[in-house]
Amino acid sequence: MARGTRAWVAALLLTLALLMIGGTRAWLHRLAREGVYPLENGAAWIRTRIWGQVARLWTADGLVRRNRALEAEVERLRLDAAMLEPIAAENRELRRQLALPPRVPARLVPCLVLSSGGATGWWRQVRLGRGHADGLAVGDPVLTADGLVGRIADLTASTAEVRLITDPNSRIACQLDPVAPETGVVRGILHGAGWRAGPAARPELLHVVDPLRLRYLERDVVPPPRTRVVTSGLGGTLPPGLLVGYLLDSEVDENGLYRMGDVMPAVDFGALTLVYAMVSGGRAP
Amino acid sequence: MTSSLPVIVMLLGTAAALQCVLPPLPVHPLKVPLLAAVAFYYALERPLLPALVVALWAGILTDGLGGVPPGTSAVFLALAALVVAGLRQVVPVASWTGAALLGAVGAPLLAMLQALLLRRQGAVIPFALPLGGALLLAPAGALATGCARSLGRHLDLRAGNLTPSKEVESRGG
DSSP states (O other), rough: HHHHHHHHHHHHHHHHHHHSSHHHHHHHHHHHHHHHHHHHHHHHIIIIIIHHHHHHHHHHHHHHHHHHHHHHHHHHHHHHHHHHHHHHHHHHHHHHHTTTOOOOOOEEEEEEEESTTTTTSOOOOEEEEEOOEEEEETTTTEEEESSSEEEEEEEEEEEEEEEEEEEOOOOOEEEEESSTTTTBBEEEEOOOOTOOOOOGOOOOTTTSSEEEEEEEEEOOOOOOOOOEEEEEESSSSSTTEEEEEEEEEEETTTSOOOOEEEEEEOOOOOOOEEEEEEEEEEOOO | OTHHHHHHHHHHHHHHHHHHHOOOOOTTTOOOOHHHHHHHHHHHHHHHHHHHHHHHHHHHHHHHHHHHOOTTTHHHHHHHHHHHHHHHHHHHSSHHHHHHHHHHHHHHHHHHHHHHHHTTTTTTOOOOHHHHHHHHHHHHHHHHHHHHHHHHHHHHHHHTTTOHHHHHHHHHH
């Protein structure tokens, strides 16, 4: 047997052995993600830093206008923060007097979005350029200023896979906000987009943004359109009060057991470049 | 093998990064199967042993980067390499047309196998998704395999892994 052939046979046997041993398959997958991470990170860096700068050169006027608008927004936000500070102090004092436990400490870690859809596109997920080396953990919520993006589904040292709330496999415990005194808390389970029940299943153009489906709501409560939908915190996997979307309309299900409604996500999933992972520990966001 | 390894690493690395970073197909969430296209190129143009090694690693990368059950794409691409090796004995498949045909057939089949195994694992995948994807993946797979063949041949010729006479032979075939 020629030397080259022996080398190929050895490489083939080694690859097969790595695939056959159960424990190494997950390790191989993480290795693949870590291996591609520098290339993805480079592409993301070029997209945001170089291409962004080049695009700005062509839109200098727009840049000045945007800068002015951002300065005005910063001033407004500083004013808001100053006005909220006494309320926060009052809240802390009241919590102390009522002996309520402190809020779960969390910190926000900014993460660059490296790619979306993975290598196949089966999952509605994005890959972030931060991993467990940055303190992220599986199950941590991922947010933007607009609302909840999803949850971390898998991790390597430098990357995190985030399952979006629009994925058909996503399930989130939610409630309507604000809570009306006459109805009490109205809770439901938010299903990802693309969920179709039995005979109603039909092919659709998939580029159309499907609304999310909020199921198992109290049947007799008719919420008005544009009602905010936030996380309920039930189950303990997500903190309560994170904005998920807005209720478009609702109807009683065909069995008359519960109410379900369409929810438009608050986040624009087509324009995700920078997101924040809410990591346990550290100061409150 | 020494001169083949850099070409393999370069092709698989580039394909993996591009497959992740590039946007999905128009009107469909599936991605263009560049890693499978590289495996198809090796199956068409190179001996069986390197083709099998590349098929397995392309599959490992596809599964690892795409959240697909481990081994799905690796086994499919290895089987495809074996089938193509058998076909090469009777039909001259090493041509751009052969690459396009293999990509047009192989890419949709791979997507349907992935969908089937994901559904068996409990994932919610509507039937329309792989069926619609198959229609779009056929031309995308053909184009991707054609491009992978052109790039792969260029690199392999420069690295001395393919001889110019073989190039003439394959052009004739």
